[in-house]
Amino acid sequence: MSIKSQFSSFWCDYSTERTVRVQRVWIAWIYRVLQLLLLFGYVFVYVIYVKKGYRENEEVVSSVSIKVKGVAVTNKEQHPWTWDPADYVVPPQEMNSFFVMTNFIMTRNQKQGTCPESPNFATCKTGDNCTKGYSSPRAHGVQTGRCVDFNKTLKTCEVHAWCDVEKNEAIPNPALLSAAEGFTVLIKNQVTFPMFNLKRHNIPANVTTVNLSTCIFHPKSSPHCPVFRLGDIVNQTGENFQKMAVLGGVIGIQVTWDCNLHHHTCLPTYSFIQLEGGSQSQEVAPGYNFRFSHWFMNKENITRMLIKAFGIRFDVMVSGYVSCFQNHFFFSI
Numbered sequence: 001m002s003i004k005s006q007f008s009s010f011w012c013d014y015s016t017e018r019t020v021r022v023q024r025v026w027i028a029w030i031y032r033v034l035q036l037l038l039l040f041g042y043v044f045v046y047v048i049y050v051k052k053g054y055r056e057n058e059e060v061v062s063s064v065s066i067k068v069k070g071v072a073v074t075n076k077e078q079h080p081w082t083w084d085p086a087d088y089v090v091p092p093q094e095m096n097s098f099f100v101m102t103n104f105i106m107t108r109n110q111k112q113g114t115c116p117e118s119p120n121f122a123t124c125k126t127g128d129n130c131t132k133g134y135s136s137p138r139a140h141g142v143q144t145g146r147c148v149d150f151n152k153t154l155k156t157c158e159v160h161a162w163c164d165v166e167k168n169e170a171i172p173n174p175a176l177l178s179a180a181e182g183f184t185v186l187i188k189n190q191v192t193f194p195m196f197n198l199k200r201h202n203i204p205a206n207v208t209t210v211n212l213s214t215c216i217f218h219p220k221s222s223p224h225c226p227v228f229r230l231g232d233i234v235n236q237t238g239e240n241f242q243k244m245a246v247l248g249g250v251i252g253i254q255v256t257w258d259c260n261l262h263h264h265t266c267l268p269t270y271s272f273i274q275l276e277g278g279s280q281s282q283e284v285a286p287g288y289n290f291r292f293s294h295w296f297m298n299k300e301n302i303t304r305m306l307i308k309a310f311g312i313r314f315d316v317m318v319s320g321y322v323s324c325f326q327n328h329f330f331f332s333i
């Protein structure tokens with residue numbers, strides 16, 4: 001159609017649809033039944049069943065506090081060493097998270113001074129291979145420019161560092177704190193739904209201190225006990241605690257509040273998910289580890305103990321919703 005005829009049709013013609021009335025009862029019935037099916041399908045299946053339109057989803061405001069208990073002994077034969085929560089929970093408190101050390105490499109009695117670098121970073125034959133003042137990010141210290149004996153057969157660049165530097169030891173397997181499988185954690189969680197002015201605690205009002213120190217969470221027999229065995233948490237993700245303990249990992253503890261205002265029920269359910277480490281570890285940089293140190297000071301000198309800690313970090317993730325018939329529910333359909 002030319003532009004001229006398009007222009008004249010736009011200004012000169014009016015078009016509308018023609019309605020056909022079919023006077024057949026059965027066709028009218030099929031049409032109305034289909035309409036009703038669509039309406040009910042939308043309201044009951046989609047709005048109510050799929051979208052849970054009667055439920056008010058409200059962002060939950062939550063506070064979590066955590067306490068781990070349990071004791072382990074390492075080096076039982078030669079020099080027994082007892083570990084309690086103040087030693088293996090690092091740091092002592094975190095927000096919505098806690099780390100339990102399950103394995104470690106310990107370097108004792110380090111002092112500030114000069115010593116040979118680890119052969120991993122700076123082997124040398126002469127001082128020409130070492131650069132005074134140089135330090136690579138992976139090194140233990142700053143090179144002095146001298147090439148010194150690391151052992152009888154190997155020379156490395158001398159560094160100014162915490163000496164002697166950490167040895168590149170094999171990671172202990174089985175894990176040194178394998179007893180952590182039997183440790184327990186108390187998770188205290190208070191939630192608030194501000195829109196409903198509703199506050200709840202995961203320790204039910206009828207629980208006494210005696211109940212709390214004796215109960216252990218079990219998904220079927222004790223689903224509301226807030227004391228969890230670490231081994232059970234890991235096992236419920238499908239992982240093996242002892243395997244994960246060697247290189248470390250991260251586990252998610254999901255606390256989901258399902259509050260029904262009409263039935264006056266508001267209880268949390270707990271589920272567990274593997275987030276890092278264990279059988280699904282990637283080959284490069286598997287597990288979870290970091291280093292920390294303890295300093296010791298006396299009149300003459302300062303020494304430190306360096307710990308490369310492998311362990312499991314547990315992240316507590318809280319979510320929730322309130323079920324009630326919304327006042328505006330039927331108007332919103």
Ligand SMILES: Nc1ncnc2c1ncn2[C@@H]1O[C@H](COP(=O)(O)OP(=O)(O)OP(=O)(O)O)[C@@H](O)[C@H]1O
Nearest residue numbers: 067068069070184185186209210212213214227228
């Ligand atoms: N990880 C845990 N495993 C088992 N019981 C625990 C754990 N953490 C705390 N409890 C027990 O739960 C109760 C409440 O703990 P809370 O920390 O509020 O009290 P507390 O008297 O300061 O605890 P405690 O001095 O025993 O560490 C106490 O009886 C406590 O011993």
